[in-house]
Amino acid sequence: MPVWASELSTRLMEVAQIERLLVQLAREAERSAVFVDDDFLDGNGGPVFYDTIKKLNDPARLTPRFEELLMEKLNDQQVEALLLFFESTLGQQIIELELSAREVMFDDEVEQSVRQQVAQNGTPDLVLRMMDEGDLVERNVIDAMSSLRQFYMGQLDGGLSDFSKSDVETLLAETEEPMRIDTQIWLESFLTFAYSPLNEGDLTTYIELWETQTGKAYDTALFYAFATLFDEIGFATGQLVARLSRVSDI
Template sequence: MVRLMTALWLALASVALAGPEADTTIRLLQLEGQMQVAREEALRHAETLNRDILGGQGGALWTSQIDSIYDVVRMTEGARPAIEAIETTTLERLNLFLGSDLGRQITDLELAARIAMMDEDREEAARRAFADLQGTDDPRLTAARAIIDAGDLVERNVSTALTASYQFYSALVDGGAYQMTEEQILTEVWSQEETLRIDTEAWLMGYLMLLVQPLDADDRATYVAFAQTPEANALNAALFDGFGVVYSDLSYALGRVLALNIKALGDDGPEL
């Protein structure tokens, strides 16, 4: 199957790519669109924090603060350095695939699946489909599992989420809204690990099964083969590095503005 990918790259070798390779990669990945989804998810989370922690008293100030934190352009640029650090020859080969008809279709499907998973009913249906098909040889299940294994996606997502959680609690403490020692923060964060891992696997499997469903057998095989190449692994590692930095910074900023609002509410504010 790797030979299939090599043949595809060679066949596309004459494609002209405009602009710096990293810029082309970011555009082909629709990274700004992915960050827009992340922003929408964050805004929903902020609404929950306002309701559960601030008693719904955040008001216009809270809305303005959250809007400022989750700036899509700034988030996208925050992930750029990790992509720019990939070797140029690797980016060139990645862009050949990402710029192909199948590569563009997959990127479109990735973004569409992310958006779909924001809908609670569709997410539940995707998770249920994964649960129902576990232990079978369903081709969607097989492809999703292969893509996850190739990119070590569960562990990388869990690591990113735990780091973001640590930054959030640290910001609450630094902001004077919550009293915890470093050891207590670490204990609280690591207590989430196993539950987070189980939930992450179910989400990823549901998401990827949804993503690959429109693809025929040959296109699924090519997608899996691409995910198993060194070039895809380099891109995957860079994306997690870039998103990790962005999410870590955003989580700390969110914790600080939450702490600020808790303190502003004073005695009227609910306890954490």
């Protein structure tokens, strides 16, 4: 059974192109690292900082960890049901649309253009239905706030004493609402852009998958796997910032 379960989970990882997504997330993390370097290390992070960020977000390291976390929340029967959809022509088309959209929107000019178009034309009802059904805005905000909290906790663990746990919670409270607003706008823009080639029937079929018990289980598993990884990376990045800050002080 463990061998069979591993084969199933590997098929799901491959068909969902999780490693390709993690490659894109690594690109986004490396770009965000520039702001972390500027804000917390006065731009003095240097090769050690950027090399470590690259290693922390290395898809080759994260892919097996993600698979392990994903399968903590899914059973074989659920994986088999998911494979029936995602190995279909429509399933593969949707995965390609989602990944391509994220990769294209990595360009700031493209992202701003997409945001403006959606703001002008409105968000399709089916996209809003998907967001509402999955509570996507709130769940993304909760996970992002958790990762940010772990980043600050990592700094405290690493010996920085510029702020306290109470200060962290104050900072997070100030960040939460702006983050919620931006997340709402980004999700509406991204999903509208990604699914624009689909007709209503195909998009409805996809949404109905997420409304099943199996779809909800997969959604929960994905959020759990990503949240766990982001928390781990956030904490390690905070520790890295603390370590380099101490070296700089010396």
